[in-house]
Amino acid sequence: MDSNIPDSLIGWADDVDYAVTICDIDCRIIYMNRRSRETFAKHGDIIGKNLLECHNANSREKIKEMLSLGTSNAYTISKGGVKKLIFQSPWRRNGVIAGLVETSMIIPENMPHYDRG
Template identity: 50%
Template sequence: MNNFDWANELNVAVTVCDLNGIVLYMNEKSAKTFSKDGGKNLIGKSLMGCHSEKSKAKISELMGDASTNAYTIEKNGIKKMIYQTPWFVAGKIEGLVEFSMEIPLEMAHFKRE
């Protein structure tokens, strides 16, 4: 995963790590989101140091069974949708990508039949 030009200016934080939890890529929104932790200086470093034991276990689980984790959080009056999912090369899991997007506190939900 070397070319992320398409993601750099998205209004969604995109963070990519390898199977060892080493941060490979952060777009501009991700770097801003994690600026207090070092921003782009986190690239090449383990993301495990920034997570609780519970989160580390979840990351290991996602990588172990190539599953996806999705949830919402609210902090400082901002609600976000977090979507963590594996990325692959030739069918082999290579790491995880996290998409973090700000969403309205109340948002429409449509059920389509």
């Protein structure tokens, strides 16, 4: 555990209402918050598993691209009558890409959009 993280922030992700899933540079899942574990419960404990194994060819290519180029990816999905925003982005250690973080949150079907220019 990074000793520079205040005790009050350790475990913060378990108390948010969206899924947080983190993989390392080798695509091994290294962290899942409470919501992520609930979302993927039917697959059992997948921490330590390679996330490439549960994605199609297009998704695997996108994952590899994000890891090699440092790009992010965002999209929405509808599943089971629920709309979600998925945001995937590299995380870095000492400026070097160390893996990916995915957040998945339920959003309203007709979410407002504001231009704040």
